[in-house]
Amino acid sequence: MTALGRAAADSATMLRRNLRHALRYPSLSVGTMMVPVFIMLLFVGVFGNALGAGVGGAASGGYIGYVAPGIILMAVASGCMTTSVSVSLDMTEGIIDRFRTMPIARASLLTGHVAGSMIQTVLSTAAVIGLAVALGFRTSGSVLDWLAAIALLMLLTFALTWVAVALGLLAKNPEGASNSPLIIQFLPFVGSAIVPPESMPAGVRWFAEYQPFTPVNETLRGLLAGTPSGRDAVVSIAWCAGLAIAGYACSKALFNRKAPR
Numbered sequence: 001m002t003a004l005g006r007a008a009a010d011s012a013t014m015l016r017r018n019l020r021h022a023l024r025y026p027s028l029s030v031g032t033m034m035v036p037v038f039i040m041l042l043f044v045g046v047f048g049n050a051l052g053a054g055v056g057g058a059a060s061g062g063y064i065g066y067v068a069p070g071i072i073l074m075a076v077a078s079g080c081m082t083t084s085v086s087v088s089l090d091m092t093e094g095i096i097d098r099f100r101t102m103p104i105a106r107a108s109l110l111t112g113h114v115a116g117s118m119i120q121t122v123l124s125t126a127a128v129i130g131l132a133v134a135l136g137f138r139t140s141g142s143v144l145d146w147l148a149a150i151a152l153l154m155l156l157t158f159a160l161t162w163v164a165v166a167l168g169l170l171a172k173n174p175e176g177a178s179n180s181p182l183i184i185q186f187l188p189f190v191g192s193a194i195v196p197p198e199s200m201p202a203g204v205r206w207f208a209e210y211q212p213f214t215p216v217n218e219t220l221r222g223l224l225a226g227t228p229s230g231r232d233a234v235v236s237i238a239w240c241a242g243l244a245i246a247g248y249a250c251s252k253a254l255f256n257r258k259a260p261r
Contacts, residue, residue, distance in 0.1 A: 007105035007107060007108060007111075010104045010105040010108035011105070011107070011108040011111040011112050011115065012112075013104075013108070013112070014108045014109055014111070014112020014113070014116075015111075015112045015115045015116050017112065018086065018112050018113055018115075018116030018117075019116050019119065021086070022082075022116065022120060028081075028082050028085065029082055029120055029124075032078045032079060032081055032082050032124065033075070033078070033123075033124040033127060033128075035074070035078050035185075036071050036072075036074045036075040036078055036124070036128045037127065037128060037131055039071055039074060040067075040068075040071045040128060040131055040132060040135065041131075041135075043063075043067055043071070043194060044063065044064050044067065044135050044136075045135070048062070048063045048064065048067075049063075051063055051067075051194070051195065052066070062136070064132065064135055064136050064137045065137060065138070065225050066221070066225070067193065067194060068132040068137040068224075069193075069217055069220040069221040069224055069225065070188055070191070070192065070193025070194060070217050070221075071128060071132070071193065072125060072128055072129060072132070072153070072220065073153075073156070073188050073193060073213055073216060073217055073220065074128075074185070074188050074193065075121070075124050075125040075127075075128040076121055076125055076153060076156055076157050076160060077160060077181075077184050077185045077187070077188060077213075078121075078124065078185055079117055079120060079121030079124060079157070079160070079161070079164070080160055080161070080163065080164035080167070080181035080184050080185065081164075081178055081181045081182075081185070082117060082120060083113060083114075083117040083161055083164035083165060083168065083181075084164045084165070084167045084168035084171065084177040084178065084180060084181050085168065085174050085177045085178050086113060086116075086117070086168065087110075087113055087164075087165050087168030087169060087177070088168040088169075088171045088173065088174045088176070088177035089174050090109065090113075091168070091169060091258060092173055092174065096109070096258075106255075109255075110165055110251055110252075110255060113161075113165060114158070114161050114162060114165060117161045117164070118154075118157050118158060118161055121157050121161070122154075122157065125153060125157075139224040139225065140224075140225060140226040141223050141224045141225075141226070145223040145224065146223070146224075148223055149220055149223040149224055152216065152219060152220060152223075152233075152236060152237075152240075153220070155237070155240045155241075155244075156216055156236075156240050158240075158244055159239075159240040159241070159243035159244035159247060160184060160243065160247075161247075162243070162244055162247030162248045162251055163184065163243055163246070163247035164181055164184075164247075165247065165251045166247050166250040166251045166254060167180040167181055168180075169250075169251060169254035169255055169258060170250075170254060187211055187212070187213050188213045188217065190204065190207060190208055190211065191208050191211055191213045191214040191217060192208065192214045192217050192218060192221075193213070193217055197209050197214065212236075212239040212240075212243065214232075215232040215233075215235040215236045215239065216232075216236040216239065216240070218230075218232040219232045219233045219236045
């Protein structure tokens with residue numbers, strides 16, 4: 001077996017390990033998934049009429065047509081905490097020393113975490129999409145639009161997962177790892193997810209328009225709700241690629257420093 005084949009096999013083993021951990025201790029994964037679910041119920045079921053009137057009818061289908069893409073992004077961002085905590089647990093509980101004595105690929109530990117976290121985030125995002133449809137979200141997007149939206153969500157999930165891995169490696173303990181991704185989870189709120197940036201004060205509006213989640217949200221909204229997105233698709237891909245490269249590079253450097261050969 002080639003070195004690449006061994007690394008792939010070791011990564012698959014680590015993926016199974018992480019998925020078994022998630023099944024054995026589901027509270028963290030379920031808790032993370034419930035956050036965007038509660039946000040969806042709150043902003044659609046409680047605040048929907050008032051916010052929808054303020055947004056001006058939002059997209060076709062009322063306020064849920066406007067807010068659903070943003071809350072779908074929140075489901076993707078919420079997965080960062082689980083990833084960060086899982087990586088921090090591995091780094092602080094001594095399992096790394098045991099793995100170092102085994103003939104396994106060093107990169108497999110991190111790639112297993114990334115693959116496992118992406119699977120959990122995809123399931124969580126699918127649940128939020130299902131809830132949005134149940135609450136009345138209807139899309140004008142074609143099959144190609146949905147495929148493009150799924151591809152964009154997968155790219156964003158991959159990028160944020162590597163950022164979360166870096167945050168988990170950077171944290172001193174799992175408690176710190178659970179707090180560090182909060183800024184990522186908060187960013188969609190200070191964007192175009194809940195209300196248009198045009199309704200915000202000048203300084204906040206500038207930040208909302210130029211932070212990474214806004215172009216991704218507008219691209220997703222354009223694909224699913226038919227609103228104009230302009231060059232947001234190109235900006236979104238650039239943000240996702242930049243975050244993925246930065247997250248991977250930081251993760252690799254931190255892992256090599258904390259778990260030397």
